[in-house]
Amino acid sequence: xxxxxxxxxxxxxxxxxxxxxxxxxxxxxxxxxxxxxxxxxxxxxxxxxxxxxxxxxxxxxxxxxxxxxxxxxxxxxxxxxxxxxxxxxxxxxxxxxxxxxxxxxxxxxxxxxxxxxxxxxxxxxxxxxxxxxxxxxxxxxxxxxxxxxxxxxxxxxxxxxxxxxxxxxxxxxxxxxx
Amino acid sequence: xxxxxxxxxxxxxxxxxxxxxxxxxxxxxxxxxxxxxxxxxxxxxxxxxxxxxxxxxxxxxxxxxxxxxxxxxxxxxxxxxxxxxxxxxxxxxxxxxxxxxxxxxxxxxxxxxxxxxxxxxxxxxxxxxxxxxxxxxxxxxxxxxxxxxxxxxxxxxxxxxxxxxxxxxxxxxxxxxxxxxxxxxxxxxxxxxxxxxxxxxxxxxxxxxxxxxxxxxxxxxxxxxxxxxxxxxxxxxxxxxxxxxxxxxxxxxxxxxxxxxxxxxxxxxxxxxxxxxxxxxxxxxxxxxxxxxxxxxxxxxxxxxxxxxxxxxxxxxxxxxxxxxxxxxxxxxxxxxxxxxxxxxxxxxxxxxxxxxxxxxxxxxxxxxxxxxxxxxxxxxxxxxxxxxxxxxxxxxxxxxxxxxxxxxxxxxxxxxxxxxxxxxxxxxxxxxxxxxxxxxxxxxxxxxxxxxxx
Ligand SMILES: Cc1cc2nc3c(=O)[nH]c(=O)nc-3n(C[C@H](O)[C@H](O)[C@H](O)COP(=O)(O)O)c2cc1C
Ligand code: SF4
Numbered sequence: 001x002x003x004x005x006x007x008x009x010x011x012x013x014x015x016x017x018x019x020x021x022x023x024x025x026x027x028x029x030x031x032x033x034x035x036x037x038x039x040x041x042x043x044x045x046x047x048x049x050x051x052x053x054x055x056x057x058x059x060x061x062x063x064x065x066x067x068x069x070x071x072x073x074x075x076x077x078x079x080x081x082x083x084x085x086x087x088x089x090x091x092x093x094x095x096x097x098x099x100x101x102x103x104x105x106x107x108x109x110x111x112x113x114x115x116x117x118x119x120x121x122x123x124x125x126x127x128x129x130x131x132x133x134x135x136x137x138x139x140x141x142x143x144x145x146x147x148x149x150x151x152x153x154x155x156x157x158x159x160x161x162x163x164x165x166x167x168x169x170x171x172x173x174x175x176x177x178x
Numbered sequence: 179x180x181x182x183x184x185x186x187x188x189x190x191x192x193x194x195x196x197x198x199x200x201x202x203x204x205x206x207x208x209x210x211x212x213x214x215x216x217x218x219x220x221x222x223x224x225x226x227x228x229x230x231x232x233x234x235x236x237x238x239x240x241x242x243x244x245x246x247x248x249x250x251x252x253x254x255x256x257x258x259x260x261x262x263x264x265x266x267x268x269x270x271x272x273x274x275x276x277x278x279x280x281x282x283x284x285x286x287x288x289x290x291x292x293x294x295x296x297x298x299x300x301x302x303x304x305x306x307x308x309x310x311x312x313x314x315x316x317x318x319x320x321x322x323x324x325x326x327x328x329x330x331x332x333x334x335x336x337x338x339x340x341x342x343x344x345x346x347x348x349x350x351x352x353x354x355x356x357x358x359x360x361x362x363x364x365x366x367x368x369x370x371x372x373x374x375x376x377x378x379x380x381x382x383x384x385x386x387x388x389x390x391x392x393x394x395x396x397x398x399x400x401x402x403x404x405x406x407x408x409x410x411x412x413x414x415x416x417x418x419x420x421x422x423x424x425x426x427x428x429x430x431x432x433x434x435x436x437x438x439x440x441x442x443x444x445x446x447x448x449x450x451x452x453x454x455x456x457x458x459x460x461x462x463x464x465x466x467x468x469x470x471x472x473x474x475x476x477x478x479x480x481x482x483x484x485x486x487x488x489x490x491x492x493x494x495x496x497x498x499x500x501x502x503x504x505x506x507x508x509x510x511x512x513x514x515x516x517x518x519x520x521x522x523x524x525x526x527x528x529x530x531x532x533x534x535x536x537x538x539x540x541x542x543x544x545x546x547x548x549x550x551x552x553x554x555x556x557x558x559x560x561x562x563x564x565x566x567x568x569x570x571x572x573x574x575x576x577x578x579x580x581x582x583x584x585x586x587x588x589x590x591x592x593x594x595x596x597x598x599x600x601x602x603x604x605x606x607x608x609x610x611x612x613x614x615x616x617x618x619x620x621x622x623x624x625x626x627x628x629x630x631x632x633x
Contacts, residue, residue: 026339028253028296031379036361037344041303068361075363075533076344078303090304094265095466096422096509098523132347132527133265133466134304137422137509138429149306 010053012061016046020061032062036072040079045147049080077131078146085120085127087167089113089143093130096137105141105155106130112164125168179447180434181408183396183416184389188276194311196318199279205324207398208286212332215398220291224394226402228414233259233350233387234465234505236489239394245374246292247382255383256294257359258285258391260301260308261343261350265466265527266507269418270388272430274301274308278315282338284391286324287398289336292384296337299388300355303342312340347531351579352385353377354533365533366579387505389418410436413488417506419448424512426450439463439485439492440477443510456512459620460596463492464504466524467584469591470517471501472620497591513617517599518610521592522550528585539582542573546589553600556607563600567593596620 012020020039027034039062043054050073059066073079080088091097091106106117109128115121117129136142139153145167152163182188192198199205211220225240246254258281262270274281281299289297301309316338319325327335341359343349349358353367356378377383393415397405406414413435419442422428427450433442442448443458452458461476462468479485479494486492489503511520529543546569552558570586577583593600598618603610 026298026337026341028379031360033361034341034359037303037358038342040344041306041342062361064361071363072344072361076303076346078345093523094527095462095520095523096266099423099509099511099515099520131304131345132530133263135262135268135271135302137266137268137507138420140422140428144304146306149304151307 008053010047010051010057012043012057013046016042017061024062033064033068035062036064036069037076040069040073040076041147044079048086049083083120086125087127087145089126089128089145090131090134091128091143092132092134092136092141094133096133097140097142100140101155102130102141105143105157105160108157109160109164112160126164180432180437181416182432183405183408184273184280184392184418185277185430185432193277194275194279194315196279196315196322199277200322203399204279205283205319205322207395208283208290208324209330210398211287211290212330212334217291217293220287220394220398223402224291224397227393227397227405228402228409228412229390229393229397229405230413230489231387232389232393232417232505234264234467236503239386239390242374242386243288243292243384245372246384247375248293249382252381253296253379254292254294255378255381256285256289256292256297257352257355257378257383257385258297258299258388259350259352259355259385260299260305260388261347261355262305262388263302263347263350263531264505264507265524266420266422266462266509267465267505268420268422269430269506271305271308272420273388273392273418274305274312278308278311279319280392280395281312281388282315282319282325284394285338286319286329286336287394288384288386288391289338290334291394294384295335296339298339298341298359298378300341300343300349300359302349303344306342309340309342316340346533347527348533348579348581351581354579355385356383363533365535366581368578408434410486410488411490413490413503417487417503419487419506419508421449421508421510423510424453424456424515425510426453433487435488437487439487442487442508443477449510452510452512454512456514457617457621458510459513459515459617460511460517462501462507462509462511462588464502465507466509466527466588468502468504469497469500469587470520470595471499471591472595474621475499475595476501497587498594501591513621514614516554516614517592517596518550518554518603521589522547522554524588525550525585528581532581532585533579536577536582538573538576539585542569542582543585545569546585550589553603554610556603556611558600558604558607560601560604562604563593563597 023035055069141155229239230236349364354364358364373383458473525546529547534540570590574586
């Protein structure tokens with residue numbers, strides 16, 4: 001993952017641009033602004049977050065005003081407007097998860113990683129935060145990790161241990177999708 | 179065993195692939211509509227089926243389709259609502275994960291009925307794995323000639339695309355979804371104009387839930403009349419119920435509308451009863467937005483009739499003693515759960531998800547969250563309880579979109595049915611932070627009609 005500061009200029013790779021082009025082709029002539037969300041997802045997958053220079057470049061690319069990108073990036077909670085850990089554990093905190101142990105799970109993760117919600121571990125590997133309902137209530141508690149947003153379901157402390165350890169070793173198992 | 183129309187083949191290995199789905203009779207509905215039916219015939223069949231929108235509002239799908247404007251020279255759009263963010267609801271994710279071609283086939287049938295040549299499936303961004311699954315399914319269907327130009331030589335063209343959201347419950351509201359698909363913030367539009375007249379890119383647009391669209395497949399295969407024979411009264415067909423909370427077997431179940439709540443909760447075919455041998459305290463029957471009911475009122479109506487899983491029976495008694503089927507997000511709470519905490523949790527959700535356009539919703543949800551937080555953490559006053567009722571009333575009906583109501587109802591209903599538990603939090607602040615109120619009288623025999631109707 002590339003690390004960029006909020007002032008450096010961003011140059012999108014030709015591969016990234018060709019992915020953008022594919023997306024823009026899905027909409028009618030002149031409606032390329034529709035590509036904004038999928039493009040921002042690709043930017044975040046590439047850089048780990050969405051910086052102001054990156055947003056400016058997206059505006060250039062889609063031929064819209066930078067403010068149109070900022071207002072969208074700040075509205076949708078999936079976009080990180082500051083650098084995060086390489087792996088962001090997003091734990092569902094809403095009702096159905098909460099009544100079967102999500103609160104405890106978040107406390108456990110906080111203690112295990114040694115950082116508060118939203119912060120980054122010293123090695124730059126991890127962040128965590130509570131998010132609203134992930135539509136996996138029957139497999140609660142649940143968390144997911146971008147950029148592929150794999151779901152980890154029916155969590156308990158042992159599974160969290162295993163997950164974090166395996167991410168540390170970069171030997172993540174294939175995504176389990178239920 | 180109830181009949182399964184959507185999940186019949188869910189356990190067949192490889193059913194997520196085109197090949198196996200096709201072997202099991204998949205894409206017959208596309209062949210039927212393209213070879214033997216006109217778009218009007220398809221709309222008629224869906225009308226006959228009595229299918230009601232599965233996204234929450236329950237509006238008849240066939241009728242919605244017949245409202246679509248057809249001005250010359252303007253494209254029409256079908257947009258599938260896969261935003262699925264209502265707490266307690268996870269059926270669309272389940273369907274898209276395990277049997278994606280059911281949605282793709284439904285999209286082709288429905289797009290043909292509406293005369294749409296480009297259709298979008300809007301899926302919440304968190305469901306990136308499902309987005310990949312759908313993209314693969316689309317590629318397979320296209321490869322087999324069921325998408326693209328001149329499908330099956332019928333002259334009908336259709337391109338299908340998946341659009342990711344970005345993490346915002348409000349984008350499930352259909353006009354917010356359209357705004358989002360146009361690359362904007364998910365601010366709901368003021369209606370009218372309705373999407374049927376002016377929706378995506380100001381063109382006539384139909385927005386339908388994933389399950390509604392998938393349901394058109396069995397409707398076409400078996401005929402609308404056959405579909406309407408399943409279910410009870412105006413609640414026709416089958417419905418996916420997302421069951422969660424303190425249950426032995428949480429998960430997604432396809433039910434014939436009309437099974438009793440008791441059977442759904444306790445039978446081995448469905449949820450298998452309350453987990454850990456506990457007793458049931460309360461149920462949210464249709465996703466977080468619908469009124470919560472205590473155990474006694476969810477199992478039976480105030481007239482002592484068994485409560486059934488239908489739009490009508492769940493609503494029996496109005497808001498005084500009833501609730502709604504909503505999106506079918508069925509959350510069960512056992513005797514150890516705290517109603518005040520759950521209400522606070524939900525109000526935090528609505529505050530977090532309010533788009534902020536209307537002051538009653540933006541400010542009111544924040545206020546409710548704050549007051550509920552102090553009640554839950556033992557700093558509340560008795561007057562806070564009426565304050566909450568007051569705030570909820572001021573939000574309800576005074577906002578651009580129904581999120582305001584959706585935020586108000588859980589609070590109002592929790593206080594209506596569990597007021598003693600709220601009061602106990604105020605009068606026993608120490609105890610309230612260290613233990614739960616418990617079951618109290620909520621599972622007692624049914625209250626008398628006059629006691630319930632008063633609030
Ligand atoms: C705040 C809010 C959130 C909603 N979320 C969803 C959703 O996630 N999925 C859905 O299908 N409908 C949702 N709806 C309902 C849609 O506005 C719309 O009625 C529905 O997609 C129509 O499809 P149907 O007729 O097939 O049910 C939501 C409505 C509101 C007010
Ligand atoms: S009711 Fe709430 S979510 Fe809906 S438009 Fe108003 S502020 Fe936005």
